Every structure is written in structure tokens, then in C-alpha cells.
Amino acid sequence: MRNRMLIWLLLGGGAFILLAVIAIAVALTVGSDEAAEFPFSDRIQVVDVQGELLESRPILEQLKRYEDSNSIKAILLNIDSPGGGVAVSQEIYAEIKRLREKKDKTIIAYLSSTGASGAYYVACAANKIVANPGTIVGSIGVIAEWVNYADLLEWAKVKDVVFKTGEFKDTGSPSRPLTDNERKYFQGLIDDMYVQFLEAVSAGRKLDLQEVRSIADGRVFTGRDAKERKLIDEIGNFQDAVELTAKLAGISGKPRLLRLNRQRVTLLDVLTSDLSRLVPFNGQSMKSQIKFQYLWK
Numbered sequence: 001m002r003n004r005m006l007i008w009l010l011l012g013g014g015a016f017i018l019l020a021v022i023a024i025a026v027a028l029t030v031g032s033d034e035a036a037e038f039p040f041s042d043r044i045q046v047v048d049v050q051g052e053l054l055e056s057r058p059i060l061e062q063l064k065r066y067e068d069s070n071s072i073k074a075i076l077l078n079i080d081s082p083g084g085g086v087a088v089s090q091e092i093y094a095e096i097k098r099l100r101e102k103k104d105k106t107i108i109a110y111l112s113s114t115g116a117s118g119a120y121y122v123a124c125a126a127n128k129i130v131a132n133p134g135t136i137v138g139s140i141g142v143i144a145e146w147v148n149y150a151d152l153l154e155w156a157k158v159k160d161v162v163f164k165t166g167e168f169k170d171t172g173s174p175s176r177p178l179t180d181n182e183r184k185y186f187q188g189l190i191d192d193m194y195v196q197f198l199e200a201v202s203a204g205r206k207l208d209l210q211e212v213r214s215i216a217d218g219r220v221f222t223g224r225d226a227k228e229r230k231l232i233d234e235i236g237n238f239q240d241a242v243e244l245t246a247k248l249a250g251i252s253g254k255p256r257l258l259r260l261n262r263q264r265v266t267l268l269d270v271l272t273s274d275l276s277r278l279v280p281f282n283g284q285s286m287k288s289q290i291k292f293q294y295l296w297k
Contacts, residue, residue, distance in 0.1 A: 042073045042251045044242065046259040049077055049092070052295070053084025053118050056091040062260060063095050067103050072258065074106035074249035075099065076241060077126060082296040083118030083139065086193050089294045093200060096125035106249040110241035111135045111232070116220055118294030120231075121197060124204030127248060129232040130241040131223035137231055139296035140201060140216035142193045144186065146290045148174050172290035186290070193292055205230060220296060 047062045066072040077096075083089060099105040109115070109123035111131040116139040123129050131137055153160060153175055160175035171182045178186070198216055202209045207230060215221075215229060226232045234244060246255035 041071055041256055042249070043071055043256045043258045044074045044076050044245050044249070044251070045072050046076045046078055046257050048259075049079045049081055049119060049122060051081055053081060053088045053092070053122075055085075056088045059092050060095050063092075063099060065260070066258070067099060067105070072105075073251055074108065074245045076245045076257075077107065077109040077123065078112065078238070079109055079115045079119050079123055080112040081119035082114055082116050083121070083294045085118065086142065086292045086294055089118030089121045090196075090200075092122045093125045096122065100125070100127065106245065108241055108245040108248070110238055111137060111223070112238065114296070116296035117141070121200055121294050124201050126204075128234065128244060130234045130236050130244060131226060131232045132237060133222060133224040133235050135223035135226075136220045136296070137223055137226035138215070138220045139218055140197055140212070141218040141294075142190045142197065142292060143218075143295055143297065144190060144290050144292045146172065146174055148177065150174070150176050190292065193294075197294060201231075 045062075045066055047059065049059055063075065075096075096107055100107055107126045109126035109129045111119075111123060111129065112135065113132075114136045115123055115129075115131060116136055120138060120140065160173070162170050162173070164170050168182065168185055171178070171185060194216075198209055198212050201207065201212045201216070205212070215231075221229065221231065223232060223235055227235055234240065236244070242255055242257065245251075
């Protein structure tokens, strides 16, 4: 009986301590974020847009976080990305435009090493774009690709059986070649997404649509070349982008930066997370359909 009581006490005490630690950690995190924003101090929020754009939610949450704060006068997008999903890029682009037009936020895009394809699409929503002379800029275009393993199935004498209601219901199936009609169908989708990209660049950079089209063949440019082609506004580093942001936002003195702490990935996160998407060839990728991307490859 004593052993049982001791075990229950240990379990209860351990659970209480764990809950207390979690509560303190949450309080400190919230407190640090709130303390970082002084109500009487004009600040610039730095939002990192880095790596392949696989989902929009983390970036959108950062952009929305201080949208009603009077002390956050401007947002500096710190971009280092080859782009990503079409819809993901468009969602972020639309949110930046909303903050500019409806929340009166000054937004500057800084392209560090790479600002290509979907990442450049995002940057076009900003007031100004700053890049280094050697930054990779551009890659205006759309790409769609997937793995076709029809020959592998034939070699293994495995047949993929499909029932469908229309000619295009299983278009892009990795278990068979595309038909001529399907190729035309996919090309039509890609052409429409391409025009949407051209229109976003034309509107954001105030360039003629045909002028954009003449350089929108998927190629990239250095930052210096991009400035000559009016794809960016200024050549400079991160500090130059900070100073330009402060100037346009009317912030006097040394600008204060607000940057949310990046979430730390612990061993527990690794053990409990779904890492299958990081495996280059797995069961899920075998089933995946075609993906349309604004991506520099």
C-alpha cells in the first residue's frame, strides 16, 4: 500500500511540476514578445521569408501579428528563397498588399542571397525592393513536374486499375503517360498561372506587361542586372534596407527592429513529427499528383 501511495505521489508531483514548467515557459514567451513592443516607440517588424515556400500560414501569422499596432510603422521582409507553391506565393503577396492598402504599413523587401520565382512574386507586393549586387533575382515563370513510374509498373507486371467519370479526372497519374489532350490541358493551366505572375510583376513594378514578358522566360539575373531592368529599386545590404524602411515610414533616429524568436526544434519535436515529406522517395510521393510551382530550380 505504501509503495502504491508513493508511486501515485511521484506521478502526481511530476505532472504538477511539468505543468508548472510549461506555464512558466508560455508566460515568458508571451511576455518577451509583448515586452519587445514599446507602445511609444516606432519600430520595424522583420519577417523572415526563407527556404522553399511550402505553406503560407507561418508567414501570414507573422504579418498579421502587429497589423493593428500603431508602434509598428513598417515591415521589412528578409527574403532568401527560390520560391515555391503558386497558391502559397499568391496568399503571401495578397496579405502584403492588404497591409499596405488597408493598414497603411510601409513594406520593404530585402533579397539577400536569392529572391527568385515565387519569392520574387512576394517581393513585388512591397513598396520597394532592395538586393545585393550578386543576389539571384527573377525566374519569372511556372513549373510543374512529378515522377512517372509507368515503366516500373510494366516491368514488375503490376497494373493500375482506375474508374473515373471524365477524361481528365486522373490527369497527371504517375502510373501512365499523358495523352495529347492532357498535355494541352496542363499547358493551359500553366499558361494562365504564368499570366497571373506577369500581371503581379507588371502591377508591382509599374512595368508594361509586354516588357515583363520579354524577360519572363525563367532566367535569373544578378541584383545589379535586375536593377537595370527595373526588377528591383536599390542595390544594398540588410542595413541599407533597414535605413530605407525607416526613411519611408518616417521613423527618425536609429530604427528599432522587432523580430520574433524562431521556434526551436527539439528532439521531442523530431520524434513526434511527421517527417515523411522530407524523404525524397516514399509511399506518399508515389501517390502525389502534379504540383504547380513558382520555383527556381
